[in-house]
Amino acid sequence: MDSAYEMGHVRRLQVQHTRMQEKTFTNWINSIFQHSRVGLKIHDLYSELADGIHLLRLLELISGEALPPPSRGRLRVHFLENSSRALAFLRAKVPIPLIGPENIVDGDRTLILGLIWVIILRFQISHISLDREEFGASAGLLSTKEALLVWCQRKTACYANVSITDFSHSWSDGLGFGALIHAHRPDLLDYHALHADRPLHNLRLAFRVAEQELGIVQLLDPEDVAAPQPDERSIMTYVSFYYHHFSRLHQGQTVQRRLAKILWQLRETEELQAQYEQLVTDLLCWVAEKQAKLAARDFPDALPAMRRLLAAFAAFRT
Incomplete structure (x- = not known):
């Protein structure tokens, strides 16, 4: 039986x-x-x-x-x-x-x-890969499925009641999708308004926000995902859309940070160049002043004054 x-x-x-x-x-x-x-x-x-x-x-x-x-x-x-x-x-x-x-x-x-x-x-x-700077050197050793799972775990780690251990029942209550969206775009979704005992509400909200605000096509119906054991391949396919969308967003932010760093370095270089030019100008003025003094022939008649002049010349030479 x-x-x-x-x-x-x-x-x-x-x-x-x-x-x-x-x-x-x-x-x-x-x-x-x-x-x-x-x-x-x-x-x-x-x-x-x-x-x-x-x-x-x-x-x-x-x-x-x-x-x-x-x-x-x-x-x-x-x-x-x-x-x-x-x-x-x-x-x-x-x-x-x-x-x-x-x-x-x-x-x-x-x-x-x-x-x-x-x-x-x-x-x-298969194009999914993790940034070694963010996820560590071992990220390159993971399979595609493992990399996607680690990415989901890392992005949702600080969210209450979210525990992503697979691409099946871990997503049934909808909190995982809500956490992924909130982790990258907290302005689009109030995670604290989601509750584990309302899976269909959570899934409908997350899917609607993902499609309308992020352009992530809804591949799944909430009722299918809310099942006790939803299909792994279907969940992986849909979650990969989130990965690719937010990775492009992350890459754009990385480019912005790098451009900002380059601009800061350029400004610093300009400031150093201005300081250098000022130092050169001051040096040329000092050289011209010293040349004028050395070229002068109005030597003092008094011995003490002559000694002071010789002492100044000796100091200049050293």
Whole structure:
């Protein structure tokens, strides 16, 4: 009885995670299309990727590389050709076991979700790295997933009731998302207005602020995240949007600090140059004065005065 219950629970969890990935990955693809303003949008992840055209366009946009034009025919052979091109492009960059073009054309749900996850890992999440000055020398030894987790932990460390230990249930109450936003933009969200016993309220508020104020596309529904064990891949994909947005903000602030330092150094250099020029001017005046005195021929007649003049000359020579 217990075994049957556990198997049923596992199946329900798998179904829940599959639905969450379908929604998240569809929204992620559409966010790429929307950002690039190509006029494309998909509604069904499986049927609309089957011809390979949307998949090739996605790879072009996210990689920044030009791919050969897709076949526009509507026969299966054309779909297979486009899907083969997409897989060949990907396999040149990252291992993709198991899946073949026929799996894409036939709408194999498990393999297509795995393929999109590989694309997200390769082109969005793999670029995540931590600043060694801020996170220490060991930051360069972390995997991408570990680096993203450490970044989240570091940014939310001082917030009450937030404990980020994974990319699943740690985010269910919404406090983690609220803390990330507040840590970087405290003007946008009152963290103290969030409460752990109101997860849907917290998630809706954080997602709305992130999308409307920061331009972070809402990939997830609050109800999916508030589940006891939300899908890890979906959470990672969405959290990576926060990382990239706030990293760009941090880089901009770093550039500003460096420019301010350069301007301060320039001002200091100008002040030193002005001091140097004044010293040179004073030195030239002093030299001219001494030359005039040495060139003078009006020597005193009295012996004491002559001795004082010789003493002054001796002091000048030393």
